[in-house]
Amino acid sequence: MAYGDGPLLVLAGAGSGKTRMLTHRIAHLIATRRAWPSQILAVTFTNKAAREMRERVESLLDSRDQRVWVATFHSTCVRILRREITQLGYQTSFAIYDQSDSLALVKRVLRSMNIDEKGWPPRSVRSEIDRFKSRGMLPNEVIADGSLHDEQIGQIYRQYQTELRRANALDFGDLILLTVRLFENHPGVLETYRRRWQHILVDEYQDTNPVQYRLLRLLTGDSQNLCVVGDEDQSIYRFREADIRNILDFEKDFPGAKVVRLERNYRSTQAILDAATAVVSNNTERKGKTLYTDREGGEPIRFYEAADERAEAAFVVSELLKSVDAGASLGDSAIFYRTHAQSRPFEEELLKYNVSYVVVGGTRFYDRAEVKDALAYLRVLRNPDDTESLMRIINRPARGIGRTTVERLLMLSEEDGTSLHRAVERARDERLLSGAAAKRVPAFLAVLDRLRDQSAYDDSVATLLAAILEQTGYLRALQQDTSVEAEARLENLQELLSAAEEFERANRAAASQRDASQRDATQSDAAAGPRAEGDPVGELDLDEGPQNLIDLFLEQVTLFAAVDNLTEDDDRLPLMTAHVAKGLEFPTVFLVGVEEGLVPHFASQSDPAALEEERRLCYVGMTRAMDRLYITHATMRRMHGSVRYNPPSRFLAEIPAEFGVGRPRPGRSESFDSPRSSGAGPGEPRVDYSDSQLPADESPGAGTSGATGTRVEHPVFGAGTIVEVSGAGAGTKLRIRFDRAGMKTIVLRYAQLRMLP
DNA sequence: TATGACATCGTTTTT
DNA sequence: CGATGTCATA
Numbered sequence: 001m002a003y004g005d006g007p008l009l010v011l012a013g014a015g016s017g018k019t020r021m022l023t024h025r026i027a028h029l030i031a032t033r034r035a036w037p038s039q040i041l042a043v044t045f046t047n048k049a050a051r052e053m054r055e056r057v058e059s060l061l062d063s064r065d066q067r068v069w070v071a072t073f074h075s076t077c078v079r080i081l082r083r084e085i086t087q088l089g090y091q092t093s094f095a096i097y098d099q100s101d102s103l104a105l106v107k108r109v110l111r112s113m114n115i116d117e118k119g120w121p122p123r124s125v126r127s128e129i130d131r132f133k134s135r136g137m138l139p140n141e142v143i144a145d146g147s148l149h150d151e152q153i154g155q156i157y158r159q160y161q162t163e164l165r166r167a168n169a170l171d172f173g174d175l176i177l178l179t180v181r182l183f184e185n186h187p188g189v190l191e192t193y194r195r196r197w198q199h200i201l202v203d204e205y206q207d208t209n210p211v212q213y214r215l216l217r218l219l220t221g222d223s224q225n226l227c228v229v230g231d232e233d234q235s236i237y238r239f240r241e242a243d244i245r246n247i248l249d250f251e252k253d254f255p256g257a258k259v260v261r262l263e264r265n266y267r268s269t270q271a272i273l274d275a276a277t278a279v280v281s282n283n284t285e286r287k288g289k290t291l292y293t294d295r296e297g298g299e300p301i302r303f304y305e306a307a308d309e310r311a312e313a314a315f316v317v318s319e320l321l322k323s324v325d326a327g328a329s330l331g332d333s334a335i336f337y338r339t340h341a342q343s344r345p346f347e348e349e350l351l352k353y354n355v356s357y358v359v360v361g362g363t364r365f366y367d368r369a370e371v372k373d374a375l376a377y378l379r380v381l382r383n384p385d386d387t388e389s390l391m392r393i394i395n396r397p398a399r400g401i402g403r404t405t406v407e408r409l410l411m412l413s414e415e416d417g418t419s420l421h422r423a424v425e426r427a428r429d430e431r432l433l434s435g436a437a438a439k440r441v442p443a444f445l446a447v448l449d450r451l452r453d454q455s456a457y458d459d460s461v462a463t464l465l466a467a468i469l470e471q472t473g474y475l476r477a478l479q480q481d482t483s484v485e486a487e488a489r490l491e492n493l494q495e496l497l498s499a500a501e502e503f504e505r506a507n508r509a510a511a512s513q514r515d516a517s518q519r520d521a522t523q524s525d526a527a528a529g530p531r532a533e534g535d536p537v538g539e540l541d542l543d544e545g546p547q548n549l550i551d552l553f554l555e556q557v558t559l560f561a562a563v564d565n566l567t568e569d570d571d572r573l574p575l576m577t578a579h580v581a582k583g584l585e586f587p588t589v590f591l592v593g594v595e596e597g598l599v600p601h602f603a604s605q606s607d608p609a610a611l612e613e614e615r616r617l618c619y620v621g622m623t624r625a626m627d628r629l630y631i632t633h634a635t636m637r638r639m640h641g642s643v644r645y646n647p648p649s650r651f652l653a654e655i656p657a658e659f660g661v662g663r664p665r666p667g668r669s670e671s672f673d674s675p676r677s678s679g680a681g682p683g684e685p686r687v688d689y690s691d692s693q694l695p696a697d698e699s700p701g702a703g704t705s706g707a708t709g710t711r712v713e714h715p716v717f718g719a720g721t722i723v724e725v726s727g728a729g730a731g732t733k734l735r736i737r738f739d740r741a742g743m744k745t746i747v748l749r750y751a752q753l754r755m756l757p
Numbered sequence: 758t759a760t761g762a763c764a765t766c767g768t769t770t771t772t
Numbered sequence: 773c774g775a776t777g778t779c780a781t782a
Contacts, residue, residue, distance in 0.1 A: 045772065074772050099771080121767090172772055239770060339769055341773090361771085395758095402758050561772065579770045601769055617770080640768055641773040 005034065007254035008227040009205075009247070013291045014276070014623035015267030015585065018229045022201055023053055025227060026068060027060040029199055038067040041197040041219070045204050047072055047564040049583060053203070069197070073212055074172065074559050077179040081170070082551070084182055084189055093551060095169040095379050095386040096558045100367065102126055102171045104388050109160045112414065120156070129157045133173030134241035136180060136211040166419050168385045176211050183218045194221045204583075205230035205250075209241040224254060232287055233280045234620050236579055238613050244285055265291045265623075267585050269298020272629050275659040276622035279651050283612045301660040304632040305648070309593075312634045313345040316590045317353060319630065320573065323588060330356065330573040333588040336581050336621045338598040341639075343575050346592075350573065360576035361562035370478075370489040371496050375554065377468045378461070381452050382550050385419035394424075397477035399444060405437040447472055461553045462500035469493060503553050578621040589625035594618070595633040595646035618651045631660075711756040712736065719756060 012018035026042060029035045042057075044050045054070040069076070082092055097105065106126045110117055132142050132153075139161060143154035164171065170178060183190040200220055202208065205228035208216070220226045228250060235244040251257045265273055273293050280286070302319075306312035320333055335346055340362045350357045365371065373396055376389035384390070391410075395401045412432070413423035427433050428442045451471060455464050469475040475493075478486045563580050578591070578599075593599065600614035622629060633648050710722045720738035737743050 047772090072772070123767090175772085236770075237772095240772080341768090344773095398759080400758080404758085559772065577770060598769090603769065613770095638773075640766090 004032075005223070005225050007224050007250070007257035008260065009250045009254075009257050010227065010229040010260045010262060011247075011287060011289060012229050012231055012262040013265060013289055014231060014234065014620070015265040016262035016291070017264075017266055018203070018231075018262065019049075019053055019056065021262060022203060022227075022229055023056040023060055025201065026057050030061065030068075035199045036067075037061075038069070039196065039198040040068045040201070041076070041199070042068065042070040042201040043076060043203065043216075044070070044072050045207060046561050046583070047075070047559070048561070048566065049203055050075075051564075072559070073215075074175050075555070077175040077215075078555050078559070080179055080193065081175065081182070082547070084186075085178070087186055087189065088178060088182055090165065090170070090178075091168050091383070093168070093383045093548065095167065095383045095389065096175070096555055097164070097169050097171040097388065098558050099126070099172070100372075101169075101388045102130075104391075105163055105167075106156070106160060108388075109156060109163055113156065113159055115156065120152075125153065125156055128153050129160060130171070130173050131241050132157060133171075133177045134209040134211055136177060136214055163387070166385065166417070167387045168383050168419075169388070173211075176215060180211055180215050180218065183215070190218060193219060194223075198223060199225045200227070202226070202228045203230075204234075206232050206235035206244055206247040207237045207242040208246050209237075210243055213243070213246050224256075226254065232285065233283070233289075233616055234582060236582065236613060236617050236620060238610065248285065248287065261289055263289050263291050265293045267626050268293060268623060269295045269627060271298040271300055271659050272622060272625050275301055275629075275655045276619050278656055278659075279622065279654045280615060280619040282654055283615055285609070285612055299628050301655070302628070302630045303652070303660050303662040304630065305662075306632060306634045308636040309342070309345045309634050309638065310349070312592055312632050313349040315632060316346065316592060316630070317349045317355065319590075320355070321353065324355075328588070329571050331569070331571045332586060333573055333590065334581065334584070334586040334624070335573065335575045335590045335592060336578045336624070337575070337593050338578060338601060338617075339593075340577060342593050342598075346575055355573060356571075357573040357575055358566075358570065360566055360574050361580045364560070364562060365492070365495070366557045366560060368489075368492050370492055373474065374465060374469060374493060374496055375557065377451070377472065378465065378550055378554060380421070380448065381455055381464070381468075382548065382554070384421040384448075387413070387420040390420050390424075393472075394444065397472065397474050399473075400436055400440045401444060405433070405441070408433075409441075455550070459549050461504060461549055462497055464550070465497055465500050499557070500553060503556065504549070507549065507552065578617050581624050582620050585624050585626055587626045588628040588630075589621070590630045590632065591618075591621045592630075592632045593634065593637075594631050594649045594652060595637070596649055597644060597646045599649050599651065615651055618649070713756050 010018065010021055012021060022042065026040055029040060030037055042050075042053060044053060050070050050072055054068070057068055057070065071079070078096070081090075081094070085092060085094060103122055103126050106122045106129070107117070110120060110122060110125070139154050139158035141154075142157055143151050146154060164174065183193070197219060200216065202216060207230070216226060228247070230247045232244055232247050235242060235247070238244070246253075251259060268276075270293055273291055277291060281288075304312075304315050306315055316335060320330075323333065324330065337343065340359075343359050343362060347357065347359065366375070373393060376386075376392040379386050379389040380393060391406065394406060409423050409427055410420060412427060413420045416423060416426070418426075424441060424445060428445055431438065433441055451464070451468055454467055458464065475490075478490050478493075563576075563584075566574065566584070574586075596605075599618055600611055604610035604614045622631075631652065633646070633652075635645060637644050637646060708722055708725060711719065712722060713719050718738055718740050720736040722734050723737050723743075724735035735743065
């Protein structure tokens with residue numbers, strides 16, 4: 001790892017130890033005195049990755065030195081902007097809008113521009129704006145060089161941006177884009193940060209988008225001390241403008257770049273690795289690499305075709321229970337799917353057997369309505385101009401400020417070109433309101449004022465949150481509601497309070513640690529190690545300065561990713577999308593729903609580049625598995641209320657037969673319309689259909705009419721007695737009375753029945 | 758102004 | 773299917 005200065009590209013295959021590479025390089029830079037800890041910036045995409053890297057750097061340095069800056073793109077930019085954003089005309093206490101805030105704002109903008117949501121679906125408008133931001137484009141640029149459609153989107157984008165500024169708010173895209181603009185328009189500021197960070201390291205470089213690329217170039221400057229680590233085969237964020245060309249063209253962009261390939265896989269068995277490689281090697285957009293492992297052989301990949309999504313879940317859970325019986329713990333396995341919506345049947349099945357599980361992602365805790373409400377109060381206290389938040393809470397709990405009143409106040413704010421809060425204050429001061437609102441609006445403002453006073457002399461976020469819930473009557477309203485939903489909400493709010501307390505604990509600990517290491521730096525020399533003496537961190541210490549605890553808490557929960565919560569020692573079965581799974585590994589992996597329409601997804605089937613990304617996604621899913629990999633799909637699947645028959649994914653046909661057992665039965669894919677049949681193209685078919693689910697000789701009732709009364713065992717329902725046989729051949733159905741699970745109707749063809757003596 | 762019944766509608770992945 | 777929006781009604 002002893003590569004020195006200059007651009008460095010590390011092509012790190014799946015499971016090749018890229019975090020190890022990164023952390024060792026950091027340690028090496030420090031040990032060889034190429035850089036002080038504070039001169040190193042390491043950027044990741046998730047907080048979890050950042051935390052892991054930070055911990056490993058600390059253990060390598062045998063130090064609690066916090067001054068290596070390891071953080072996500074987004075939180076790094078937030079930290080910079082909190083210091084510098086006044087140069088761009090925003091206030092330091094800016095709010096950060098997540099996707100749902102941003103969507104609400106788009107809707108409001110469309111209404112104010114009299115644009116029909118039918119022709120301009122807010123969700124796609126929001127995502128288009130976001131993608132323009134990811135490409136570094138401002139409204140004018142969108143309007144200038146686009147189609148008619150782009151021109152109109154550009155107009156909406158411009159108005160949206162105006163409203164954000166009025167609210168003193170930034171969306172996720174702004175965090176990066178505004179930082180880039182700050183650096184581009186204020187060379188002096190850029191210079192400060194360039195001096196601070198002499199070496200930059202980037203994790204998951206294949207997922208960077210154009211504006212992130214621009215940011216890295218700006219920060220790198222002439223030093224060219226940029227080390228990027230990535231794997232083009234794991235680029236799966238095209239939809240948010242991640243550009244695989246960034247990694248493919250790195251050597252062109254940074255002439256003289258050294259290239260290192262990490263091709264030894266420390267994770268998976270040969271069978272898993274070879275199968276995954278076989279799939280991804282069908283892509284054209286790749287540099288190509290040859291992964292190898294010492295773990296020769298290994299269990300074959302287990303394929304399973306289920307009748308429908310419930311049978312798929314039943315199979316997975318029964319296999320899981322077998323492994324638990326054999327002594328595995330639940331956290332050793334994981335279920336990966338393409339879309340969050342697929343989690344339900346698995347959850348139901350797991351509940352049935354009392355298996356504890358955790359859905360990673362999906363509806364986030366911080367997206368729950370009551371949690372968002374509470375946070376909206378916090379945000380308004382910090383930044384009254386945050387109109388989205390104010391609109392959220394102005395009548396929650398119900399305080400008689402209804403739609404009409406809000407509408408009127410909103411109009412007032414538009415006339416004045418101010419935030420809603422300003423308009424509300426003006427309405428109060430100039431007595432512009434009549435009727436009930438004339439009393440209720442000032443009363444609401446008074447509550448906010450009182451809370452703001454309180455926050456001024458007590459900086460505990462948890463205390464403030466509790467005061468908010470108390471004094472606004474929010475808690476009381478929920479307590480009076482006896483429904484189970486209200487009870488769940490109260491619990492969630494309690495959890496939020498705990499999170500705030502935990503945040504404060506962690507924050508205090510970090511602060512005192514910083515103080516301690518600062519004392520070390522000034523008081524001792526040799527004892528503090530090579531990093532302390534002469535470290536120029538004082539020039540620009542991002543941990544210091546005007547950090548408001550509430551802001552810090554809010555940005556932490558807003559930039560919080562689902563996966564950030566996942567810990568190694570959690571003994572629950574994790575369920576997640578393949579996207580979320582990237583970067584993780586499990587002894588056993590169930591990759592489910594590997595069907596045309598899901599993997600590859602409908603939306604990606606017509607675009608070759610998108611199709612390659614789906615293939616990479618499949619690759620990512622497969623390469624998470626260390627020892628055992630299951631790949632399943634369902635013949636029939638209920639999606640959005642209707643029934644779909646999806647053929648097995650074309651990617652399955654790309655896996656050489658020798659690596660798997662339990663392939664789909666023949667005759668299936670032919671009877672359905674598949675964009676490209678699952679045949680493997682020219683040459684002999686690579687799919688081995690010989691190993692069907694139920695060997696004929698074990699098949700109860702097959703060809704016999706006297707099956708009634710036969711004792712059978714079902715992998716999920718256990719032992720039972722056949723009480724009725726209907727239909728014949730593949731469509732044979734059995735009524736079985738299970739000893740424990742009761743009466744069930746089972747389609748013979750799909751059930752893994754075993755005859756009992 | 759709040760609530761509930763009804764219709765509609767779009768269907769991925771996320772910092 | 774389920775989330776979201778719209779409309780009518782109390």
